[in-house]
Amino acid sequence: MGFKAGFKRGTRRVIPFILLVLIIPEVEAHCPLCTAGIAAAAGGAALLGVKTIVIGLFVGALATSTGFWIANIKKLRTPHKFAVAGLSYLVTVLPLTSAFPGSFPVYISLAGDYGSLLNRTYLVNHFLSASLVGAVIVVFGPWLSGKLVELRNGKKVPFQGVIITLSFLLVAALLLQNRV
Numbered sequence: 001m002g003f004k005a006g007f008k009r010g011t012r013r014v015i016p017f018i019l020l021v022l023i024i025p026e027v028e029a030h031c032p033l034c035t036a037g038i039a040a041a042a043g044g045a046a047l048l049g050v051k052t053i054v055i056g057l058f059v060g061a062l063a064t065s066t067g068f069w070i071a072n073i074k075k076l077r078t079p080h081k082f083a084v085a086g087l088s089y090l091v092t093v094l095p096l097t098s099a100f101p102g103s104f105p106v107y108i109s110l111a112g113d114y115g116s117l118l119n120r121t122y123l124v125n126h127f128l129s130a131s132l133v134g135a136v137i138v139v140f141g142p143w144l145s146g147k148l149v150e151l152r153n154g155k156k157v158p159f160q161g162v163i164i165t166l167s168f169l170l171v172a173a174l175l176l177q178n179r180v
Helices: 001-024 034-047 052-071 080-094 126-151 159-180
Strands: 103-109 118-126
Touching: 034 052, 052 080, 052 126, 052 159, 080 126, 118 126, 126 159
Parallel strands: none
Antiparallel strands: 103 118
């Protein structure tokens, strides 16, 4: 199947989802622009042939941001926002880990002979580890934005949370793309 055929088939699946999102009556999102920005960045990265580790960064951020967004829907309001975000992360990222192969070795030498639990080499999946970094950035971005508002006595730059979160993601992506 060529790129155009796959794109057309994928588009038919995405359009009903977009329509569903557009007809939701009222939503107070964690950060709807963050979610849309992260989705666009991850999709663009895949199309441009960006490294697996960078795609993992954006997918982890997207999954976590979507979880917070769902947790804030008025009809579903829940005090367990982090649990919903964590579940969103798990059901999005874990199935994708096998689709994005690649790992790096981590040698741990804390105690015992080589081969014991605390003295061996572990292989860490690029996609999974980067998706955890993306999730942490999505959680950290709004917190940092709140701290900056406090420091500036309630003054806020328009779309400050979006700017901070996407800036951290882009810097992390650039570092991972050029170093790993």
